[in-house]
Amino acid sequence: MTYSVLDDFAGFGGSSQGITAVPGTELSMAANHLPLAVEVHSANFPDAEHYCGDIAKADIKSWPRVDLFWASPSCPPWSDARGKKRDFDKSTQGVLFDPEVGAVSTDPETIRARALMEEIPRYLKAMRLKGKPVLGGVVENVVQVTKWDQIGRWRKEIESYGYRTRWIALNAMHVTGPVLGKVAQSRNRAFLAYWLEEFGRDPEWDKWLRPKAYCPDCDEVVSALQVFKKPKAFMGVYGIRTGQYVYRCPRSSCRHRIVEPSVVGADTIIDWSLDPGPKxxxxxxxxxxxxxxxxxxxxxxxxxxxxxxxxxxxxxxxxxxxxxxxxxxxxxxxxxxxxxxxxxxxxxxxxxxxxxxxxxxxxxxxxxxxxxxxxxxxxxxxxxxxxxxxxxxxxxxxxxxxxxxxxxxxxxxxxxxxxxxxxxxxxxxxxxxxxxxxxxxxxxxxxxxxxxxxxxxxxxxxxxxxSAKEVGRGMGFRPDYRVKDGISKRDEVRGYGNAVPPAMSEVIVSALVETFSGEHLEPAA
Known part of the structure; x- marks a missing residue:
């Protein structure tokens, strides 16, 4: 069986590459507000329908129904790296104080980010009311999105339409796609995966999300367990010293010692033939x-x-x-x-x-x-x-x-x-x-x-x-991925940087497709 896919906020197509690497998937539609991103995406996925426009203003309820809905709403407003005071954890206030003018003002960027998050349950509700519910999907964002004060309500709304959900904290360097392989980049992201409760089964997350790591005490390679440092935590970044979670050996014989998953290096994306530049x-x-x-x-x-x-x-x-x-x-x-x-x-x-x-x-x-x-x-x-x-x-x-x-x-x-x-x-x-x-x-x-x-x-x-090409390889884009001729390095890098590393979407969607079909898919060795 073939499962149709809608990639919302598709950008240059990182998530689409990963999704379509999964057997049984077919990209039906992709949407983005940037014409350049849509042009690049459509060049690589010519058979898919493309929507170019502000998704927050689109009549998403009228869009075609699909089996799998992937969404990557704009992440900069949620990120600590945006260089602005974070206020989405106090969204009920709805305003920010502008010290320069001494007045209360609205932050339109943050408001728009919240509106885009609301598009996901809005679409799921519309398809449910039509009697053709989406089988499942994924929402991708930065880990700070879970600090949004409406995140619990937002998640429960998705569940109210008949879905089971799971938050996934994942670093791109710990992912190995069966087709796309490993990613030479440390990139922490949050994923909310959801699937119809009526399936009566859950995805085999351990099969797809536990990276391989060598345990020196056990002297063997194991499937490492993700363990948060605080028992009640469910989201954060990887890090033995400064992160919120680590990986441990699943065996009790070594007292579940901390292990570090295998990663690939930057040498896999560096083009050593390029001019090294002046001293x-x-x-x-x-x-x-x-x-x-x-x-x-x-x-x-x-x-x-x-x-x-x-x-x-x-x-x-x-x-x-x-x-x-x-x-x-x-x-x-x-x-x-x-x-x-x-x-x-x-x-x-x-x-x-x-x-x-x-x-x-x-x-x-x-x-x-x-x-x-x-x-x-x-x-x-x-x-x-x-x-x-x-x-x-x-x-x-x-x-x-x-x-x-x-x-x-x-x-x-x-x-x-x-x-x-x-x-x-x-x-x-x-x-x-x-x-x-x-x-x-x-x-x-x-x-x-x-x-x-x-x-x-x-x-x-x-x-x-x-170079922009090295950045693209660092994101895990396919070597033959087509980018518009004449595009500036700035725009090309921006497109890559806004993307989802393809191998990340490949492994998560693989787990969901197995749940949809009930048939086994082979993970990476």
């Missing part, structure tokens, strides 16, 4: 503005915190693991060579609060907003030559990128200086030589030292913003 200290020579002092400070702090070199085996060798420089150098052989590597960094360049920490690309990308606010810094590396003259270069870039958001590209790239370090031979006739040249004969005694500290000079690093 930070030479930006003026290339007609570019100097970086903000706050950005420089973040880079320096990130380099000091993360740019710790290590010796990594390269070429044919019996060794498997990299070693820090604080420990003795591994045994020299006649064949092996080592590369001195340090992980690249992603550095936020935004001025707003809460985005002041650099991270390595061994970690997930931060949430992408609609702005371009993040750069990538890559500390220097040393590549030694193996006998025969083939260079071996190591890049430990195995972690996800920071979250991509709809406010723009918040990610930039900083690369290594052209001649980052020198080798010093400390014997009577020794001298300095670039690390790009072959190292001298390795004897049974220590003869070479790396000149330079652990932290490279910021002005010698190169810097560039992430």
């Amino acid at each position: 930070i200290g030479e930006r003026a020579d290339h007609g570019k503005d100097p970086l903000e002092p706050a950005t420089i400070a973040r880079i320096e702090a990130g380099l000091a915190r993360h740019a710790r070199p290590m010796l990594a085996p390269a070429g044919g060798t019996w060794r498997e693991h990299a070693t820090p420089l604080e420990v003795p150098m591994p045994t020299r052989t006649t064949r092996e060579t080592d590369g001195l590597v340090v992980p690249p960094l992603l550095v936020p360049v935004a001025k707003r609060a809460g985005v002041n920490m650099a991270s390595t690309i061994e970690e997930p990308m931060r949430t992408q907003t609609t702005r371009r606010e993040v750069a990538m810094v890559m500390p220097p590396f040393i590549s030694l030559l193996r006998g025969g003259g083939s260079k071996q270069t190591a890049y430990p870039v195995s972690g996800p990128i920071p979250t991509v958001s709809a406010q723009g590209n918040h990610h930039g790239l900083v690369g290594p200086p052209a001649d980052p370090s020198m080798l010093l031979a400390y014997y009577s006739n020794g001298g300095l030589s670039p690390v790009s040249e072959p190292v001298g004969t390795l004897t049974t005694r220590d003869r070479y030292a790396v000149v330079g500290g652990d932290t490279p000079p910021v002005d010698q690093c190169t810097f560039r913003m992430l």
Whole structure:
């Protein structure tokens, strides 16, 4: 059986990609208020009907009935990152005080966000009254939406039309779609899933939402359990130190120890062939503005915190693991060579609060907003030559990128200086030589030292913003997804940042479609 789908507030089509990856689904209609978003969406889903206009003013009751209703109402008014005082937890007041004019004024953006949330029960009610109820659906938003003082009433209204519901707190980096795979971004989102009570069965959420994680005590990969730090909590963000929930091993033998689900790195979305940009200290020579002092400070702090070199085996060798420089150098052989590597960094360049920490690309990308606010810094590396003259270069870039958001590209790239370090031979006739040249004969005694500290000079690093295509890959969009020719980078990044990572909608809709049909779907391995 084929299940028809309506994607409301569809944007560029992140949610639509995930939904249509689920067997048995067919996108019937998509709606959005931005003409550019509708144009991009219709180019990729030409068989679906498209509505372009203000959904809050649309006669949604007259829209065609579908089996599955996905809705992603505008999230910035609910988010802490919007740079405005949050007042939706006091919506009964209905007004805000404007200190500049000394008067009470209405915040139209917040009012519109509330109105858009009300469209969901409005549509469900209309289809129920027509005698053809929607089988189920999903409402997606930021986690702060659950602080809305009307959220309980809103949820009960949906349930009053014959649905069971469940709140889902989910981070994109912990999702693995059977078709779309993993997402290289840390993006916390809230989902309210609902399905007809008359089915008499609930979705197998554990099957679709429990990420795989390695438990060192049990010495095996387990399906991790989501556990909130406060027993009565049901929504929040992931984080061992600062989040509201963690993942634990389901086995009692290890006392349900905290485990960290496997993630993919930013290296999966970075295009290393792109021009790395000018050195930070030479930006003026290339007609570019100097970086903000706050950005420089973040880079320096990130380099000091993360740019710790290590010796990594390269070429044919019996060794498997990299070693820090604080420990003795591994045994020299006649064949092996080592590369001195340090992980690249992603550095936020935004001025707003809460985005002041650099991270390595061994970690997930931060949430992408609609702005371009993040750069990538890559500390220097040393590549030694193996006998025969083939260079071996190591890049430990195995972690996800920071979250991509709809406010723009918040990610930039900083690369290594052209001649980052020198080798010093400390014997009577020794001298300095670039690390790009072959190292001298390795004897049974220590003869070479790396000149330079652990932290490279910021002005010698190169810097560039992430490209729009890299941002799209960080969101999990398909590589062949079509975007309008001639679109500005700003608009393209905004479209990606407003989207739902496709793999997130894929796993949630998979659970719902199983409930509709009663037939098994295969999750990712």
